[in-house]
Amino acid sequence: MFAPFEYEFFIRGIVVSTLVGALCGLIGVYIVLRGMSYIGHGLSHAIFGGAVVSYIMSINFLIGASIWGFLSAMLINLTSRRGKIGADAAIGIVTTSSFALGVALISKFKTFTRSFDAALFGNILGVTDVDVIAIVFVGIVSATAIFLGYKYLLFTTFDPEVAQYHGLPTGWIDTLFTLILAAVIVVSLQVLGVTMIAAAIVIPPVSARILTNNFGTMMMLSVAIGGFCGLGGLYVSYYIDISSGPSVVLFSATLFFLTLGYSSFKELIRNLGVRN
Amino acid sequence: MLHPIPHQYEHEEPIVEVKGVTCGYDGTPILNNVDLTVNRGDFVGLLGPSGSGKTTMLKSILGAVDIFSGQILVEGISINTKNPRVGYVPQLETIDWNFPVTVEQVVMMGRTSYSRLLPWYKNSDKQIVHEILERLSIAHLSKRHIKELSGGQQQRAFLARSLVSNPRVLLLDEPTMGVDIKTRDEVMHLLDELNHQDVTIIMTTHEINSVAAHLPTVVCLNGEIVAAGAPKDVLTPATLKLTYNADLHVTEYEGMTLVTESPHFFGRNAGTSQNSNSHYSEHN
Structure with a gap:
């Protein structure tokens, strides 16, 4: 049971995976409640394009991809605010174009030495010390910003229009949130992979939502579920020998269905109690 | 039903002044050259067909639409100079009722702009919220999820959110829809009570007989102000024709002005009803 913990790389991996899971769970609460679930999926694809461009231009991946992700999110906002284009269509256009650019550059410059399979599906073994520092840094900054701005984020998420009438700087709050989201996705890429991040962002808050009607409790549960799925998913991946990304996502999905089953069962019992 | 008597003040004190305002969205005017003065203690209903500019009128007072010409003053100060101290209650159909918040959390939101950059509220904010919840008789529901309330209680919760910032003017977008x-x-009745507690109210409504006819002041809109005044003066066939582009009849019942339509008979029994001239019976 404790065999994998004999390896240093595994201990580092499980710490990183737990942190990333918790971080995705934290940010995911706002993503799900703002009805932006698709943006996590889209932005991770857009950031893939940014990662390739950063590599070609010899720019630090973390900085280049974060800026690229942030600009992509802002472009989505701008496009959808034109009125005639919905946010879902804007996400489809901007992020797929960016992803396509990344793929096109890879096929054009055949001298790539980095593993882009790892970028797509996650590879915990490839996590470097710099990645760990980046995850911890983004985690601390994001958690602090969300802690301090809790009331503002809650109001702008629940009722953005009226929040604006109450004098809240909704534009700045959205911009800051977008920056945090882009940074979280970038630091999660190595662990979860482009194709798996969306699930890690969406599943913990949705599972938490099933269990509670209280926003604060939902946040704490989502962080706990996300962290637990990061830990459990990586532990399972060691034994069944699969990439860390799919393992974390499948572990999360299993937990979600268990939560759903538990909630349905509880409701059934309650209904039976009411009838009797 | 309701017969509100507006709060009476010794002298008229303008609280909202809309002066020659043309406003709209993305360069397209929705309201043209609007002049309207609302005095302290007024209770005003905005009437008009869909797209006539009722909601735009409310949002212009909030400073949330593009003003192409003219100016709006709230308590004598231009809304461009200072954010107006105005409460706003949106249409309840715009609310996400599955959002995980309790009544208390919703009402506390109204104090957010007065709070420090910390996740919790000051004791004085909590005290204000508690007093408003008591005043609106929903304090016992404060820990309940918003979806668990009745329609009237939900409206009270959102009224409470707008009242905790102590506004002099309350804007409501179709509160009875x-x-x-x-x-x-x-x-x-709740709005009437608030009006008597020195809150000036401006609300939009589609309900002429059940809501607007009971209000002390009605404003008919259709891209511009068609008429404004007491229901008995404003709700005339000529004004209603200009507002709705429809022929409507006006009658009186126990001193109240009521608007009626010409009788129509639809459906399979139309031919057997009193409407012997209906299109259906002519062809059968």
Whole structure:
């Protein structure tokens, strides 16, 4: 049971995976409640394009991809605010174009030495010390910003229009949130992979939502579920020998269905109690 | 039903002044050259067909639409100079009722702009919220999820959120839309009570007889102000024709002005009803 913990790389991996899971769970609460679930999926694809461009231009991946992700999110906002284009269509256009650019550059410059399979599906073994520092840094900054701005984020998420009438700087709050989201996705890429991040962002808050009607409790549960799925998913991946990304996502999905089953069962019992 | 008597003040004191305003969205005017003065203690209903500019009128007072010409003053100060101290209650159909918040959390939101950059509220904010919840008789529901409330209680919760910032003017966008007759009565009586507690109210409505006819002041809109005044003066066939582009009849019942339509008979029994001239019977 404790065999994998004999390896240093595994201990580092499980710490990183737990942190990333918790971080995705934290940010995911706002993503799900703002009805932006698709943006996590889209932005991770857009950031893939940014990662390739950063590599070609010899720019630090973390900085280049974060800026690229942030600009992509802002472009989505701008496009959808034109009125005639919905946010879902804007996400489809901007992020797929960016992803396509990344793929096109890879096929054009055949001298790539980095593993882009790892970028797509996650590879915990490839996590470097710099990645760990980046995850911890983004985690601390994001958690602090969300802690301090809790009331503002809650109001702008629940009722953005009226929040604006109450004098809240909704534009700045959205911009800051977008920056945090882009940074979280970038630091999660190595662990979860482009194709798996969306699930890690969406599943913990949705599972938490099933269990509670209280926003604060939902946040704490989502962080706990996300962290637990990061830990459990990586532990399972060691034994069944699969990439860390799919393992974390499948572990999360299993937990979600268990939560759903538990909630349905509880409701059934309650209904039976009411009838009797 | 309701017969609100507006709060009476010794002298007229303008609280909202709309002066020659043309406003709209993305360069397209919705309201043209609007002049309207609302005095302290007024209770005003904005009437008009869909797209006539009722909601735009409310949003222009909030400073949320593009003003192409003219100016709006709230308490004598231009809304461009200072954010107006105005409460706003949106249409309840715009609310996400599955959002995980309690009544207390919703009402606390109204104090957010007065709070420090910390996740919790000051004790003085909590005290204000508690007092408003008590005043609106929903304090016992404060820990309940918003979806668990009745229509009238939900409206009270959102009214409470707008009142905790102590506004002098309250703007409501169709507060009685989609609710049953009992809830409508409850909401209108509550607004009447607030009006008597020195809150000036401006609300939009589609309900001429059940809401607008009971208000002290009605403003008919259709891209511009068609008429404004007491219901008995404003709700005339000529004004209604200009507002709705429809022929409507006006009658009186126990001193109240009522607007009626020409009788229509639809459906399979139309031919057997009193409407012997209906299109259906002519062809059968």
